[in-house]
Amino acid sequence: MLGDVECSRKGCALPVVIDLPYAGEHLCRRHFQAFTEERVRRELHRQASGLKGGVLAVALSGGKDSGTMLSLLVRFLGRRRNVRIVALTVDEGIEGYRPATLEKAAALTSSLGIEHRIRSFHDELQTSTDEAARALPGIPPCSFCGVWRRNVLNRMAREVGAVRLAVGFNLDDLAQTVLMNLARGEPARLLQMAPHARTTEGLVPRIAPLAQIPEREVYLYARLTGIPFDHSECPHASRAMRNVFREVLWRLEEEVPGTRHALLRTREKLLEALEATQPASTLPRCAFCGEPSSKAVCRACSLRKDFMAEGSEVPP
Ligand code: SF4
């Protein structure tokens, strides 16, 4: 039992709350919280080193990851006069899931005294994830929902004049994305995932301050510190291809602790070579929504077109 073991930090005899095999440590509550905060602070500094001030947009879903990220960003940057933090939430229109998370997101922003903007797929795209899932039963909903959310969040972040958009991806999320892109033979997509290594006009660069924190540690931190969050799972999540990669990674991490960190380091090492093959460019704008896109019609708009009546136009 963890509670019977003493903390591995020198001179500390407090009971252990978590075992961290990849770090060779088992920590008490106090040292675990401090270790988590230190890693987020370091990562924030690394990813946003050139940030002199301005608006920091924070994508807030109401779940544990974005809630923890927002609380820590407010703690680290909230007192800086030259930084304004704005929380952005997207309501995808998912019954039995989104209303509860919206409630938690609102509770957190009001307790932190942070400006909070909410925008729905319904307002922005005249549809919802539930509606699209019903119309396109053969397509996993995450494939369009995620693209649409990125699109709406980028627009919202641009509207508030954000210099960065912080997203709550944890270590597991990012390691899964690296593995998925490599397994699909699409290494160039490593350039597009957060944290962004370079800027593209019209795309607010995304940072991922929780990049070094495993998912279960984010959960424990949120529980121990009383951050309000909703833990229910999206009803469409079981159809996501990501689930396969999640399981493979769990297995790998169990057998070879540190695999997730190694995947992130692999991405970092590949970035330089990828940047050389794909010089930064100014992307043209999508003909329908005006967002930056490498094609005439962006992926969000072409996915939306898929389920609209045949031959209909996607309104701007
Ligand atoms: S799990 Fe998939 S469908 Fe549900 S909110 Fe996330 S991306 Fe959208």
Ligand SMILES: [Zn+2]
């Ligand atoms: Zn301790």
Ligand SMILES: [Zn+2]
């Ligand atoms: Zn578009």
